[in-house]
Structure formats: C-alpha cells, structure tokens
Amino acid sequence: xxxxxxxxxxxxxxxxxxxxxxxxxxxxxxxxxxxxxxxxxxxxxxxxxxxxxxxxxxxxxxxxxxxxxxxxxxxxxxxxxxxxxxxxxxxxxxxxxxxxxxxxxxxxxxxxxxxxxxxxxxxxxxxxxxxxxxxxxxxxxxxxxxxxxxxxxxxxxxxxxxxxxxxxxxxxxxxxxxxxxxxxxxxxxxxxxxxxxxxxxxxxxxxxxxxxxxxxxxxxxxxxxxxxxxxxxxxxxxxxxxxxxxxxxxxxxxxxxxxxxxxxxxxxxxxxxxxxxxxxxxxxxxxxxxxxxxxxxxxxxxxxxxxxxxxxxxxxxxxxxxxxxxxxxxxxxxxxxxxxxxxxxxxxxxxxxxxxxxxxxxxxxxxxxx
Numbered sequence: 001x002x003x004x005x006x007x008x009x010x011x012x013x014x015x016x017x018x019x020x021x022x023x024x025x026x027x028x029x030x031x032x033x034x035x036x037x038x039x040x041x042x043x044x045x046x047x048x049x050x051x052x053x054x055x056x057x058x059x060x061x062x063x064x065x066x067x068x069x070x071x072x073x074x075x076x077x078x079x080x081x082x083x084x085x086x087x088x089x090x091x092x093x094x095x096x097x098x099x100x101x102x103x104x105x106x107x108x109x110x111x112x113x114x115x116x117x118x119x120x121x122x123x124x125x126x127x128x129x130x131x132x133x134x135x136x137x138x139x140x141x142x143x144x145x146x147x148x149x150x151x152x153x154x155x156x157x158x159x160x161x162x163x164x165x166x167x168x169x170x171x172x173x174x175x176x177x178x179x180x181x182x183x184x185x186x187x188x189x190x191x192x193x194x195x196x197x198x199x200x201x202x203x204x205x206x207x208x209x210x211x212x213x214x215x216x217x218x219x220x221x222x223x224x225x226x227x228x229x230x231x232x233x234x235x236x237x238x239x240x241x242x243x244x245x246x247x248x249x250x251x252x253x254x255x256x257x258x259x260x261x262x263x264x265x266x267x268x269x270x271x272x273x274x275x276x277x278x279x280x281x282x283x284x285x286x287x288x289x290x291x292x293x294x295x296x297x298x299x300x301x302x303x304x305x306x307x308x309x310x311x312x313x314x315x316x317x318x319x320x321x322x323x324x325x326x327x328x329x330x331x332x333x334x335x336x337x338x339x340x341x342x343x344x345x346x347x348x349x350x351x352x353x354x355x356x357x358x359x360x361x362x363x364x365x366x367x368x369x370x
Contacts (some may be wrong), residue, residue: 001368003033004084006101007040008059008076009091014284015106016044017260018172019090021353022360024049031365037084039076057083086143086368093134095141102367103135103142105152108281108302109202110135111159115279118201122233136160144367146170146360148282151303168363173353174287177264182293182341185271187334190221193327194270194294196263196285197277199230199238204276204299204317206241209252211323213245220331222251224274227266229257267292272330272337275299276317283307290348295337297326311344313337 010016019038028036037055038048045056059076080087081099090104109116110131119125139145139160145167147153157164185191193212197203205226212224230238242248258266267273273289278301286307289296298304299317315326330337 001032001034001086002084003028003036003364003368004080004087005036005038006076006080006087006089006091006094007038007044009093011041011044014172015090016047017284018106018356020047020049021173021175022357023051023054025354026357026361028053028361031361032368033361033365039080086364088364089138090146093131093138095134095138097141100143100367102144102146102364103138104146104148105135105139105156106148106281107131108152108155108279111156112279115202119233124231143370144363146363148172149280149303149306151306152281168359170356170359170363171351172282172284172287173356174284174291174348174351175353178267178288178291180268180291180293182295182338182345184334184338185295187331190223191271191331192269193222193224193272193274194227194266194289195224195274195276196227196266196288197275198228199226200234201231201237202277202279203228203234204278205234206237207317207320207323208274208276209238209241209248210244210320211327212251213248214320214324215327215331216247216251218328220328222327222331224252225266225270226252226254227256227258227263263288264292267294270294272297272327274323274327275304276315276323277301277304278317280304287348287351290344291351293341293345295330295341296344297323297330308344309347311340311347313340 007019035053035055037057039057039059042058048056077096087099087101089101092104092106094101109128116125116128140162145164147169148171150169153164153169195205195208199205212222215222242252273294273296275286275298277299280302282303296308296312298308298312298314300314313326313330316322
C-alpha cells in the first residue's frame with residue numbers, strides 16, 4: 001500500500017512540527033505501507049527527514065486563499081487518488097468523494113463560536129467561519145478522523161452528526177531537548193515567569209501582565225518573559241496594558257518570535273510557566289513546560305485540565321485577580337510548586353513522538369484495510 005500525506009495547507013507551527021517529528025521515528029513498513037508520498041510546497045518539504053520509503057512531491061499553490069481552496073479540492077485530490085491508496089490530511093480540510101482519506105482535528109478556533117467571535121468581522125473571523133464549514137464537510141466524508149484531545153473529540157462530536165466513538169485520540173509528543181528535571185526555586189530571589197505562545201486575542205497575555213504588575217506592587221520580585229509572534233489587534237491590547245504600568249519595562253520583556261530550536265533555553269532559565277489561553281485543542285506548549293520540569297499556572301479552560309490533571313495551579317484567564325491569586329499561591333509555596341512540577345514531569349513522559357507515530361500508523365493501517 002501507498003500512503004499519501006497532504007501538507008498543502010500546512011506551512012509552519014505545530015502542524016508542521018507534528019509531521020516532521022512523526023516521520024523521523026515512523027516505521028510505515030511495519031504497518032503495510034511500502035511508500036509514503038508527502039505533497040506540499042518546496043519550503044515545507046525541505047524540512048522533512050530523509051528516508052528510503054519517503055517521497056516528496058511539490059504541489060504549487062497560489063497565495064490567494066479561495067483560489068488555493070479550489071486548487072486543492074479539484075486538482076490536488078485528482079493527483080492524490082492516482083498515486084496513493086489512502087490519504088492522511090493532518091490539516092483537516094481535505095475533501096473528496098472519490099478516494100479514502102483520514103482527516104485530523106487540530107484547530108479549535110474553527111469550532112468554538114465564542115472564541116472565534118473574539119475576531120468578529122476581522123479577516124481571521126471570516127477565515128475561521130469558512131474553515132468551520134470546510135472541516136465539517138471534510139469530517140463528514142472522512143473514512144476516519146484523528147483527534148488530539150478528548151476535549152476536542154467530545155466538543156466536536158456533540159456538534160456534528162457523526163459517530164466518532166471508533167476514532168482515536170492520539171496525543172502529540174514532545175522532543176527530548178526540552179527535558180529537565182524539576183528544581184525548587186528560591187523565593188527570596190527574583191522569580192522568572194515564562195509565557196510562550198502567539199500573542200493573540202484568545203491568549204490573554206495582557207491579563208497576565210496586569211496580574212504580575214499587581215504582584216510587584218505587593219512586593220514580590222517577579223519578572224515576566226513573553227515569547228511568541230503577534231496578531232496586531234492583540235498586540236495593541238498588550239501595549240495598552242504595558243502602558244498602564246510605566247515600570248513594566250523593568251519587569252516585562254516581550255521577545256517576539258524565537259527560533260524553535262532556541263526555545264528550550266528559555267524553559268531552562270524560567271522558574272514558573274504561565275498559560276492563559278481560552279481555546280486549545282492539545283496545548284503542546286504545556287507539554288513542553290511539563291517536560292521542562294516547571295511548575296505551571298494554567299487556564300482552567302478546554303483541554304488544559306485533561307493534559308495537566310492535578311499537577312498545576314489553575315486560574316480563570318479572563319480574571320486578573322484569579323491569575324494574581326494563583327501566582328501568589330505559587331510564589332509563597334515553593335515546596336508545593338516543586339511537588340506539582342515533579343508530578344507534571346512524570347506525566348509528561350507519556351507524550352512521546354514514537355508513541356504518537358505507532359498509534360497513528362496503526363489507525364491508518366486499519367482505515368486502509370476497511
């Protein structure tokens with residue numbers, strides 16, 4: 001059998017990391033696939049590992065989203081069905097009635113109306129509405145669907161008229177370079193808080209800034225590092241919060257986007273990790289923080305409790321006081337922080353790319369034979 005993988009709409013971010021790490025450790029021959037063909041643009045394909053069973057094929061695309069959609073739907077699907085027995089579409093927006101394919105759910109903004117409406121009447125809002133219809137369509141016709149959290153499977157399953165019970169939840173892995181055993185921070189020293197995530201309207205970095213400013217007013221020595229690219233309207237909200245506290249330039253550092261390979265260094269230098277998102281599918285960044293041995297203050301929304309269990313301090317991300325109280329508890333309880341960090345570190349060991357690859361190819365083999 002020949003497996004195809006559709007990367008025509010994945011060019012960066014967690015989706016690209018997922019496929020790159022998956023293919024590094026995959027053994028498709030064990031599951032009956034003698035060859036894997038990956039379609040995408042030249043820049044994306046250049047990042048994939050080399051292997052005798054892996055073949056790459058460039059599929060040129062226009063940069064116009066709606067033109068690209070029709071190009072993928074009508075031209076790419078015809079190409080794919082001539083060259084593979086089963087297509088895996090991790091981007092979740094492939095559709096065809098003429099060939100067998102497995103789809104995947106990775107973006108909850110497509111389905112969560114309340115979170116999507118934070119972008120109301122902006123370009124991204126229209127884009128998410130379009131993708132919502134497209135992925136609904138894709139999921140209804142797919143031979144199988146891979147979910148990456150129980151939360152997403154349950155949420156989407158309640159809204160689409162399809163029985164998802166036989167489809168698996170396959171968690172993403174985390175790279176070994178993030179691994180660092182937990183250590184107890186010194187409460188008398190300046191504590192470094194770290195928040196890694198795109199600055200966007202559902203990430204609420206501005207609320208974290210205000211909570212940290214409140215801690216500083218109470219005499220706590222805390223600094224905050226914000227790492228991630230930005231969405232302009234969210235950047236403006238963050239700048240507004242920073243402007244409310246003139247001293248923030250001394251305790252908040254906004255680093256912008258950082259090379260993925262260098263992020264592990266920031267985890268190693270931090271004392272506490274903060275995550276204030278209100279919309280996630282599987283928060284890979286949280287798993288990295290767990291593997292990095294950090295005590296974690298997290299939003300209690302979505303799949304965060306599913307991933308962290310009782311190994312974190314939770315807060316309401318829309319409430320500055322809730323974030324403040326959670327962080328204050330951590331700063332005054334280094335022993336409890338260490339205890340939860342140890343538990344999170346132990347739990348993180350289950351999130352391996354080898355396990356992800358084995359479970360993924362097991363399911364793909366099953367779908368190819370059905």
